[in-house]
Amino acid sequence: MESKRRDFLKITGLAVVGLGVEPTMEAFALGAKPRGASPTWDALEGARWAMVIDAKKCPENCKDCIIACHRVHNVPDIDNSNHEIKWIWRDGYRHVFPEQQNERVPASLKRSPLPLLCNQCDNPPCVRVCPTKATFRRDDGIVMMDYHRCIGCRFCMAACPYGSRSFNYIDPRRGLKETNPDFPTRMKGVVEKCNFCAERLAKGQIPACVEACKEKALIFGDLNDPESAVSKALRDRFAIRRRPELGTQPQVYYIM
Amino acid sequence: MYDSGKIIIGLGVFFCLFTFPFWYNMGKAAPAPDPKIDTPAIEELDTKECVEPKAFMKAEHMQLLNAWRDSVVRDKNRMYAAANGKRHEMSLSNTCMQCHSNKTQFCDQCHNYLGVNPYCWDCHVAPKEKE
Numbered sequence: 473m474e475s476k477r478r479d480f481l482k483i484t485g486l487a488v489v490g491l492g493v494e495p496t497m498e499a500f501a502l503g504a505k506p507r508g509a510s511p512t513w514d515a516l517e518g519a520r521w522a523m524v525i526d527a528k529k530c531p532e533n534c535k536d537c538i539i540a541c542h543r544v545h546n547v548p549d550i551d552n553s554n555h556e557i558k559w560i561w562r563d564g565y566r567h568v569f570p571e572q573q574n575e576r577v578p579a580s581l582k583r584s585p586l587p588l589l590c591n592q593c594d595n596p597p598c599v600r601v602c603p604t605k606a607t608f609r610r611d612d613g614i615v616m617m618d619y620h621r622c623i624g625c626r627f628c629m630a631a632c633p634y635g636s637r638s639f640n641y642i643d644p645r646r647g648l649k650e651t652n653p654d655f656p657t658r659m660k661g662v663v664e665k666c667n668f669c670a671e672r673l674a675k676g677q678i679p680a681c682v683e684a685c686k687e688k689a690l691i692f693g694d695l696n697d698p699e700s701a702v703s704k705a706l707r708d709r710f711a712i713r714r715r716p717e718l719g720t721q722p723q724v725y726y727i728m
Numbered sequence: 729m730y731d732s733g734k735i736i737i738g739l740g741v742f743f744c745l746f747t748f749p750f751w752y753n754m755g756k757a758a759p760a761p762d763p764k765i766d767t768p769a770i771e772e773l774d775t776k777e778c779v780e781p782k783a784f785m786k787a788e789h790m791q792l793l794n795a796w797r798d799s800v801v802r803d804k805n806r807m808y809a810a811a812n813g814k815r816h817e818m819s820l821s822n823t824c825m826q827c828h829s830n831k832t833q834f835c836d837q838c839h840n841y842l843g844v845n846p847y848c849w850d851c852h853v854a855p856k857e858k859e
Contacts, residue, residue: 510809618802653855654821658851659847659851674804
């Protein structure tokens, strides 16, 4: 067989290109998931987690849910309100529902501040603005943060209409008296917020705030399950949500 | 040769300065890292084995930890099936450090020697160690 110099060069070129294929494939394989990764056995598998807060049952001056949450998640207690970090907190009715135009509301509502937390929106504006995808929405509706990825740009804080996010202006470990070793702290320069106790749900436990509430004012469950406590509560009672007109579809409901 | 005196002195000074790092550090080699795996938790194990073989862990633990992180945080998958079929929770604090509770003797030995500074412990809580 006669081979020309031109053909020889063509085949050589193809061979060189072929050599490049294997390392490329390997590079893609590095991004693969760990072999045999799976959820925990006893994870509460739900399709859409939500919370219902029964305002009438929530006692004045009670901080059980806040203390429990902040202890479990190593949320620091910082006196300076400019630096404060909060996953769950309380605020007055007029601040929680500024769009409610009723001039006269029950005295109990004016007196007792309502518990507030991340609304785990179905259409979360924080996720849309995050430039690094550090904040994302899981298929079970939990709006999660990957603190490893957060660059501290605070776009999400500007986007969140509920003030659910806090920025670590100082090292949060300075504000921690004791640390829960099972859950990480955060570092200076990242944003943080409530994660609906994703790490507890994975172990089959309900969120820490719901567990801590003696009055059963906080109800947690799966909205896709018609027999769940939240579905039943919302079927029986009329509930309102914060700023529904914004279209964020918050999944924390308030029974007034 | 013109100015040979100055040139030779200059060359000598240059040679001394150029080789300064070599002779200044002579005999002061940092001791090779010697990570300790003699924690009480490991001593109690019947078969002393990690989630993967030692050689793999030595070379690939950073990739493994990155894959674990992404799997847990982003995919909700928290259980790891090792090559030998055993299952482990994918967690630095709750799996790795339960056995390797000696961070200064285990992690820091090599990391300091190599001058790498992983930011794990900025957030994750290191186990308490006896002084």
